[in-house]
Amino acid sequence: MDKENRKIKISPIRNGTVIDHIRKGQALKVVKILGIMKQDTDSVVSIAMNVDSSSGKKDIVKVEGRELLREELDKISLISPEVTVNIIDDYVVKAKHRVKLPGTIKGIVRCRNTTCITNQKEPVEPEFLVIHEKPVSIKCIYCERETKGEEISENLR
Amino acid sequence: MFNKDHVVSIREFEREEIDTILDHAVKMVPIARGEKKSLELEGKVLATLFFEPSTRTMLSFEIAMKRLGGQTIGFANPSQSSVKKGETLADTVRMASSYADIIVLRHPQEGAARLASKFSSKPVINAGDGAGQHPTQTLLDLFTIKEEKGRISGNHIGIAGDLKYGRTVHSLTHALSMYGGEMTFIAPEGLQMPDELTGELEREGIGYHKTEDLESVIDQLDVLYMTRIQRERFPNEEEYEKVASSFNLHRGMLDDVKDDMIIMHPLPRVDEISPDVDDTKHARYFQQAANGVPTRMALICLLLDRNRGL
Numbered sequence: 067m068d069k070e071n072r073k074i075k076i077s078p079i080r081n082g083t084v085i086d087h088i089r090k091g092q093a094l095k096v097v098k099i100l101g102i103m104k105q106d107t108d109s110v111v112s113i114a115m116n117v118d119s120s121s122g123k124k125d126i127v128k129v130e131g132r133e134l135l136r137e138e139l140d141k142i143s144l145i146s147p148e149v150t151v152n153i154i155d156d157y158v159v160k161a162k163h164r165v166k167l168p169g170t171i172k173g174i175v176r177c178r179n180t181t182c183i184t185n186q187k188e189p190v191e192p193e194f195l196v197i198h199e200k201p202v203s204i205k206c207i208y209c210e211r212e213t214k215g216e217e218i219s220e221n222l223r
Numbered sequence: 224m225f226n227k228d229h230v231v232s233i234r235e236f237e238r239e240e241i242d243t244i245l246d247h248a249v250k251m252v253p254i255a256r257g258e259k260k261s262l263e264l265e266g267k268v269l270a271t272l273f274f275e276p277s278t279r280t281m282l283s284f285e286i287a288m289k290r291l292g293g294q295t296i297g298f299a300n301p302s303q304s305s306v307k308k309g310e311t312l313a314d315t316v317r318m319a320s321s322y323a324d325i326i327v328l329r330h331p332q333e334g335a336a337r338l339a340s341k342f343s344s345k346p347v348i349n350a351g352d353g354a355g356q357h358p359t360q361t362l363l364d365l366f367t368i369k370e371e372k373g374r375i376s377g378n379h380i381g382i383a384g385d386l387k388y389g390r391t392v393h394s395l396t397h398a399l400s401m402y403g404g405e406m407t408f409i410a411p412e413g414l415q416m417p418d419e420l421t422g423e424l425e426r427e428g429i430g431y432h433k434t435e436d437l438e439s440v441i442d443q444l445d446v447l448y449m450t451r452i453q454r455e456r457f458p459n460e461e462e463y464e465k466v467a468s469s470f471n472l473h474r475g476m477l478d479d480v481k482d483d484m485i486i487m488h489p490l491p492r493v494d495e496i497s498p499d500v501d502d503t504k505h506a507r508y509f510q511q512a513a514n515g516v517p518t519r520m521a522l523i524c525l526l527l528d529r530n531r532g533l
């Protein structure tokens with residue numbers, strides 16, 4: 067039944083990227099982080115939420131016709147570190163990898179410190195150093211305030 | 224050793240760099256007092272960009288520059304200056320760094336100095352950014368301890384007041400963790416030193432104690448660093464008065480302290496040090512404030528020396 071279910075909801079794609087094992091409820095944020103919808107692209111993006119898996123519910127995002135770059139995908143680990151990425155080529159999984167947190171995060175998250183200079187009209191993107199990976203904790207390079215866990219997904223730009 | 228292009232946060236300094244600044248500052252003392260003349264920075268211009276007023280800090284930087292033969296330009300308050308409303312800090316700094324040789328920035332927003340350092344073609348010194356960093360205060364605190372006690376390490380240093388929110392005491396504690404000694408944090412319940420800072424001491428193997436009772440530890444200290452406890456941290460006036468009174472230092476509390484114990488305070492003070500302490504042999508807070516001049520002189524020289532080749 068489970069397998070049947072999955073098949074119906076998530077049809078295979080010919081070429082592109084399948085982002086699997088996204089934390090339940092985070093799929094839209096993943097799309098946002100990747101900036102897929104902002105880019106000049108014709109790719110079909112499909113999102114499946116609350117899909118059953120062996121380890122509970124998960125979300126899945128599929129981007130057809132595009133092979134996302136590794137450094138783009140690594141940003142996802144900010145909100146969903148357990149993600150696996152499948153690169154599909156002619157219906158076959160060509161490559162499969164996990165995401166890895168980069169050392170610095172630029173432009174994706176805003177600083178939660180309202181008196182931080184990056185929240186003013188200044189020509190800079192917010193920038194953070196990753197100071198802890200599990201759980202994720204990042205530190206603003208401007209005001210030095212830390213942001214962690216849920217606060218990160220709440221402050222996506 | 225000194226290899227900083229800007230001075231934004233004390234956290235970026237290694238102990239060797241701090242030592243270099245403090246050693247240099249010693250040589251500046253006679254010049255700062257006007258006993259010796261110097262034209263070391265003749266022809267150099269320092270810009271003071273003060274987006275919020277702080278007369279003491281600004282005067283200290285201006286005097287530091289002028290005692291070395293340099294000039295200063297700038298503003299003490301953006302509303303009285305030509306900084307147009309709506310102009311970004313980035314643009315103001317870019318403009319100022321094209322005129323001046325070094326920039327001193329004070330700004331109400333945290334992280335402003337880091338941002339300025341990214342847009343300035345000349346060295347930037349952070350003179351306080353909101354609740355953020357104020358590294359020259361920490362340097363002059365360290366300089367004072369070194370001058371008065373002969374060395375920084377090995378002292379029993381008590382820090383009293385609002386230790387939870389005070390940026391001055393956080394920076395000082397961090398800096399002292401590089402030197403070692405013994406520390407006692409004296410604060411009312413709820414305003415104690417955050418674990419983040421005491422964790423640093425633990426990692427460095429520095430012993431520390433926490434207490435709410437200033438009088439019970441004052442006799443053991445070599446240095447007592449007082450800070451203000453702010454009224455707005457308490458739910459009501461009564462609560463505040465109760466706590467604040469035990470943190471108001473007066474002459475009567477000094478009867479049994481060590482002979483050479485010194486009392487420091489970042490100033491301005493309100494009620495936390497009674498005027499009757501001022502003429503005791505322990506008071507050093509006015510000297511401490513005066514130490515801001517040689518410390519800032521040293522910093523300006525080191526930054527400009529480093530940039531001379533550019």
Ligand SMILES: [Zn+2]
Pocket residue numbers: 177178179182183184206207208209210211334
């Ligand atoms: Zn910030």
